[in-house]
Amino acid sequence: MNVESQRVAYGEELAKLGEKYKDLVVLDADLSTSTHTYMFGNKYPDRFFNLGIDEQNMMGMAAGLALSGKLVFASTFAIFATGRAYDLVRQSIAYNRANVKIVVTHAGLTLGEDGATHQMLEDISLMCGLPGMTVIAPADAPETRRVIHAVTEMDGPCYVRLSREKVPSILEDRQFKIGKGIIVEDGADVSIFSTGITLNIALQAREELKKTGVSAAVLHMPTIKPIDKEMIITSAKKTGRVITVEEHSIYGGLGSRIAEVLGENYPARLQRIAVRDKFGESGKGWELLEKYGISSNEIVRHANEMMG
Amino acid sequence: MQKPTSKPTTHNALSATELKTLRLKANEIRRWVIEMVFSAKSGHIGGALSIADVLSVLYFKELNVDPKNPNWDGRDRLALSKGHASAAYYAALALRGFFPKEELLTFRKINSKLQGHAYKGVPGVDVSTGSLGQGICVSLGMALAAKMDGKKHRVYAIIGDGECDEGSVWEAALNAPFRKLDNLTVILDRNEFQNDGSMYNILDTGSMEDKFSSFGWNVISIDGHDMQQIVDAIEEAREAKSKPSVIVAHTIKGKGVSFMENNGSFHGKPPTEDEFEKAIAELDEARSKI
Ligand SMILES: Cc1ncc(C[n+]2csc(CCOP(=O)(O)OP(=O)(O)O)c2C)c(N)n1
Numbered sequence: 293m294n295v296e297s298q299r300v301a302y303g304e305e306l307a308k309l310g311e312k313y314k315d316l317v318v319l320d321a322d323l324s325t326s327t328h329t330y331m332f333g334n335k336y337p338d339r340f341f342n343l344g345i346d347e348q349n350m351m352g353m354a355a356g357l358a359l360s361g362k363l364v365f366a367s368t369f370a371i372f373a374t375g376r377a378y379d380l381v382r383q384s385i386a387y388n389r390a391n392v393k394i395v396v397t398h399a400g401l402t403l404g405e406d407g408a409t410h411q412m413l414e415d416i417s418l419m420c421g422l423p424g425m426t427v428i429a430p431a432d433a434p435e436t437r438r439v440i441h442a443v444t445e446m447d448g449p450c451y452v453r454l455s456r457e458k459v460p461s462i463l464e465d466r467q468f469k470i471g472k473g474i475i476v477e478d479g480a481d482v483s484i485f486s487t488g489i490t491l492n493i494a495l496q497a498r499e500e501l502k503k504t505g506v507s508a509a510v511l512h513m514p515t516i517k518p519i520d521k522e523m524i525i526t527s528a529k530k531t532g533r534v535i536t537v538e539e540h541s542i543y544g545g546l547g548s549r550i551a552e553v554l555g556e557n558y559p560a561r562l563q564r565i566a567v568r569d570k571f572g573e574s575g576k577g578w579e580l581l582e583k584y585g586i587s588s589n590e591i592v593r594h595a596n597e598m599m600g
Numbered sequence: 601m602q603k604p605t606s607k608p609t610t611h612n613a614l615s616a617t618e619l620k621t622l623r624l625k626a627n628e629i630r631r632w633v634i635e636m637v638f639s640a641k642s643g644h645i646g647g648a649l650s651i652a653d654v655l656s657v658l659y660f661k662e663l664n665v666d667p668k669n670p671n672w673d674g675r676d677r678l679a680l681s682k683g684h685a686s687a688a689y690y691a692a693l694a695l696r697g698f699f700p701k702e703e704l705l706t707f708r709k710i711n712s713k714l715q716g717h718a719y720k721g722v723p724g725v726d727v728s729t730g731s732l733g734q735g736i737c738v739s740l741g742m743a744l745a746a747k748m749d750g751k752k753h754r755v756y757a758i759i760g761d762g763e764c765d766e767g768s769v770w771e772a773a774l775n776a777p778f779r780k781l782d783n784l785t786v787i788l789d790r791n792e793f794q795n796d797g798s799m800y801n802i803l804d805t806g807s808m809e810d811k812f813s814s815f816g817w818n819v820i821s822i823d824g825h826d827m828q829q830i831v832d833a834i835e836e837a838r839e840a841k842s843k844p845s846v847i848v849a850h851t852i853k854g855k856g857v858s859f860m861e862n863n864g865s866f867h868g869k870p871p872t873e874d875e876f877e878k879a880i881a882e883l884d885e886a887r888s889k890i
């Protein structure tokens with residue numbers, strides 16, 4: 293299986309889209325060599341603005357450009373887009389329903405060596421809290437390409453969450469539709485829900501569980517808002533046991549959203565795997581996921597416990 | 601390239617021995633930066649090398665700190681607002697005796713104290729930083745607290761010039777003169793580079809001297825690699841009454857390793873093995889000539 297970078301896929305796709313959409317404008321805040329928006333900049337220097345290290349101003353300018361008819365992509369690391377610039381995103385972008393696509397990279401622990409100051413684990417929570425904000429975390433590079441196309445076609449603000457590490461191209465030939473989950477593998481005993489790059493980990497756990505006769509379904513939820521309620525309820529009804537896994541805080545991420553859906557519609561046994569009220573630290577990305585319990589071992593352990 | 605707009609007056613000339621010590625320490629800091637980033641295969645070299653001379657003067661001449669008692673209440677405080685230059689900061693602290701030098705090679709590795717960006721869990725570090733445009737605000741708070749309590753220590757902040765793109769820097773710049781925080785010295789590392797390269801291709805911020813001056817600061821403009829000028833500036837700032845001081849230190853990003861100087865690609869990229877060896881050889885050669 294190919295192992296590819298979501299960031300490179302993003303940069304390449306933007307550069308392609310520039311051809312078709314003449315009013316596409318891309319903004320960055322002095323991280324374009326890391327987010328890969330520079331690829332668009334090289335091709336369309338007149339529509340690319342590397343604004344400096346001023347994320348708040350970038351979000352405000354993004355809103356202004358969008359309210360003047362431009363199709364705007366604004367990129368930086370997840371931490372700075374949603375942390376530093378939160379109020380600008382809320383007031384100037386979301387409240388105005390400005391057509392701004394906030395595409396961030398380096399989300400979560402797999403950002404690695406830069407450490408806790410840069411490891412954003414609360415962004416899904418922050419962005420889902422904003423009325424009208426669509427929130428998407430693709431699993432791999434091929435899905436990233438489709439997501440970038442899809443958000444270009446939709447009207448209104450959205451948040452797309454990408455990671456730093458290269459990941460296996462699992463969803464090479466799967467469809468993407470905003471608001472729809474993807475049944476990656478079917479199963480009868482337990483439903484494992486994942487978002488973003490942890491899909492890989494969920495699939496490893498499924499293989500492990502198979503060895504001991506446990507049949508796990510793996511469901512990828514690229515869109516966290518609006519969430520695919522129907523798929524969650526259907527799968528919970530089928531397996532009766534639900535596990536969620538994500539590279540995010542336990543508060544307000546995919547696990548929380550699924551807990552809400554189940555709690556209101558079909559209470560079922562649920563175990564959430566996420567970062568439990570901690571800041572991250574420096575280290576290699578995958579090594580950190582292990583240390584913080586975002587691992588196939590943890591999924592397997594919980595699944596076995598649930599099986600009794 | 602910008603030049604210093606003036607030159608501070610020398611009141612205390614460094615002796616030949618003092619000058620030699622400061623240069624040797626700066627050289628050691630640089631060497632460790634290269635070792636640490638190479639070992640971690642990750643980290644920020646350029647902006648660490650540009651402040652090595654400033655750190656040498658701070659830790660080996662000017663700062664009133666006690667490595668045996670890092671939390672001593674009377675110590676001078678420092679916020680490395682450009683927290684990505686952590687490698688140079690940790691090296692300076694270890695060389696000053698805050699913790700064993702051997703620990704430096706755990707930099708950026710899992711389970712280490714030496715987090716990627718300046719981290720308060722490291723002895724000698726007063727505040728965690730890394731998200732640009734925050735350390736300077738924290739330094740204002742520390743200076744204000746010292747004023748309120750009638751304490752005599754000074755507060756220092758080291759900020760990047762790219763960092764000055766952040767609005768919060770200017771919120772602090774408005775506040776400090778109004779509150780007459782003359783116990784505060786901000787050192788601005790004016791290397792004219794940021795993450796994506798030269799500021800002239802991203803956001804040309806013009807004269808920092810003029811900007812801070814119009815905001816009401818005592819402005820001192822220096823060559824940030826001239827030990828005597830760094831000493832003069834820090835001492836002049838200490839004498840300033842009723843105004844905070846900013847030292848605009850004109851520096852070279854990557855200073856001390858020829859192929860890293862003014863080279864945007866060494867902002868956040870580790871050296872290859874070949875580059876590593878060349879860099880160490882250059883620094884050792886420079887050391888033998890001090
Ligand atoms: C708020 C924020 N935005 C973006 C970054 C990513 N970043 C780290 S260093 C850097 C460039 C800093 O430039 P400068 O302040 O001039 O530092 P130096 O040249 O001394 O390395 C950027 C954009 C960050 N750490 N914090």
Ligand SMILES: [Mg+2]
Binds near residue numbers: 760762789
């Ligand atoms: Mg700089």
